[in-house]
Amino acid sequence: NLSTKLDRAFKTLKGQGSITEINVAATVKEIRRALVDADVNYKVAKEVTDKIKDEAMGRDVLISVSPGQLMTKIVYDELTQLMGGEKQDIVIKGEPAVVLLSGLQGSGKTTFAGKLASHIKKQGRNVLLVACDVYRPAAIDQLKVLGEQVGVEVYSEPENKNPVQISQNAIEFARKNNKKVVIIDTAGRLAVDEQMMAEIEQVKRAINPSETLFVVDSMTGQDAVNTAKTFNDRLNFDGVVLTKLDGDSRGGAALSIRAVVEKPIKFISTGEKMEALDLFYPDRMAQRILGMGDVISLVERAQQQFDEEEAKRINQKIRKNQFNFDDFLSQLEQIKKMGNLKDLVGMIPGMGKALKDVEIDDDAFKPIEAIIKSMTPKERAQPELLNGSRRRRLAKGSGTDIQQVNNLMKQFEDMRKVMRTMNKMSQTKGGMQQMA
Numbered sequence: 001n002l003s004t005k006l007d008r009a010f011k012t013l014k015g016q017g018s019i020t021e022i023n024v025a026a027t028v029k030e031i032r033r034a035l036v037d038a039d040v041n042y043k044v045a046k047e048v049t050d051k052i053k054d055e056a057m058g059r060d061v062l063i064s065v066s067p068g069q070l071m072t073k074i075v076y077d078e079l080t081q082l083m084g085g086e087k088q089d090i091v092i093k094g095e096p097a098v099v100l101l102s103g104l105q106g107s108g109k110t111t112f113a114g115k116l117a118s119h120i121k122k123q124g125r126n127v128l129l130v131a132c133d134v135y136r137p138a139a140i141d142q143l144k145v146l147g148e149q150v151g152v153e154v155y156s157e158p159e160n161k162n163p164v165q166i167s168q169n170a171i172e173f174a175r176k177n178n179k180k181v182v183i184i185d186t187a188g189r190l191a192v193d194e195q196m197m198a199e200i201e202q203v204k205r206a207i208n209p210s211e212t213l214f215v216v217d218s219m220t221g222q223d224a225v226n227t228a229k230t231f232n233d234r235l236n237f238d239g240v241v242l243t244k245l246d247g248d249s250r251g252g253a254a255l256s257i258r259a260v261v262e263k264p265i266k267f268i269s270t271g272e273k274m275e276a277l278d279l280f281y282p283d284r285m286a287q288r289i290l291g292m293g294d295v296i297s298l299v300e301r302a303q304q305q306f307d308e309e310e311a312k313r314i315n316q317k318i319r320k321n322q323f324n325f326d327d328f329l330s331q332l333e334q335i336k337k338m339g340n341l342k343d344l345v346g347m348i349p350g351m352g353k354a355l356k357d358v359e360i361d362d363d364a365f366k367p368i369e370a371i372i373k374s375m376t377p378k379e380r381a382q383p384e385l386l387n388g389s390r391r392r393r394l395a396k397g398s399g400t401d402i403q404q405v406n407n408l409m410k411q412f413e414d415m416r417k418v419m420r421t422m423n424k425m426s427q428t429k430g431g432m433q434q435m436a
């Protein structure tokens with residue numbers, strides 16, 4: 001399965017001292033192959049592995065984790081992102097709120113209708129199930145059996161063959177009978193079919209549901225992605241229900257559907273029993289695909305430790321009045337990683353003042369970074385070297401102008417001044433404490 005294949009991919013990196021261009025390329029190739037084997041759409045697999053590669057190349061290898069572990073974390077983060085990042089709930093809104101189910105025959109719509117009804121009922125809301133599969137007489141009975149199992153009323157009109165009418169009548173019935181949420185189960189065909197599409201489109205237009213869900217069998221692999229695309233083009237649905245994840249489904253559908261139709265997966269179904277319904281958590285799914293348990297927290301801890309050691313190192317340099325552009329750059333990186341920039345710049349001596357006129361977001365740092373990165377290692381370590389002609393070179397090399405370079409130099413000098421003053425003050429204070 002996917003996780004053993006990825007395991008093998010990470011073996012490439014085991015025991016290596018660092019993530020280098022060569023071993024990343026090999027690993028990324030393996031990962032891509034593993035994803036494609038797991039039914040991830042090739043284009044999606046390529047996109048995600050390209051991102052993983054960029055991400056991995058830019059990373060310092062941490063002190064206490066292996067490159068393989070770090071790589072696992074990078075892949076985990078990318079997969080989580082690919083599947084939408086955050087968990088997304090269904091929207092239940094309206095009087096009554098209407099949820100419309102769509103999908104091919106056999107995808108698991110009717111089964112899911114029963115599960116969702118049970119799920120919503122448990123939240124204390126009064127639910128109504130509606131049988132709108134007018135082509136198969138057995139479909140109504142199937143929904144009735146499920147409704148009875150979960151204790152939810154089922155609305156049906158066995159003689160009526162018009163799903164638009166039935167769903168409108170059902171909503172009217174719900175209003176009169178104090179039902180807060182209406183779940184409409186519809187007919188599917190074995191394959192994408194114009195009549196089915198036109199019909200569900202009409203139903204959607206007539207009842208304006210607060211949530212339209214597309215139900216898809218995860219075992220159908222690449223087809224699942226194509227079907228999702230066709231349904232989304234016609235229905236512009238709000239979310240996806242991925243069923244039959246209990247079987248030997250390869251899970252690739254979860255990865256590609258989100259990327260291809262740009263709609264979140266909201267539920268996963270893992271069995272025929274009414275309890276077998278889960279909310280979809282992208283991070284848990286990524287974890288399941290990677291089968292890795294503790295690696296993530298290990299890497300996160302190591303990352304923290306790395307940051308702490310870096311902070312200590314910089315502090316020492318400040319204390320010895322040796323703060324240079326390399327340190328400045330490293331501080332910028334740290335700040336960017338930590339997110340809340342406004343709060344953080346204030347914590348670095350002089351930095352808040354130096355950047356006080358700058359609108360603080362990641363983009364604000366870009367020209368500064370570009371200028372510093374245009375410096376030679378020697379210039380970064382010894383900013384005094386930066387005379388007029390060198391500054392002009394920096395402006396050219398970084399796509400900024402001489403004014404920006406001069407500003408940065410001035411800000412940097414101001415920072416160093418503040419640091420020196422602080423050092424003097426703390427020395428005086430220390431001295432006075434000693435005397436006392």
Ligand code: GDP
Nearest residue numbers: 105106107108109110111243244269270271272
């Ligand atoms: P519909 O045609 O879309 O309404 O699909 P059904 O709800 O009738 O489901 C088709 C078949 O798949 C039935 O035999 C269900 O019991 C089965 N089924 C539905 N969801 C799941 C699931 O998550 N796991 C498994 N193993 N079977 C499922």
Ligand code: MG
Nearest residue numbers: 109110133139
């Ligand atoms: Mg059905």
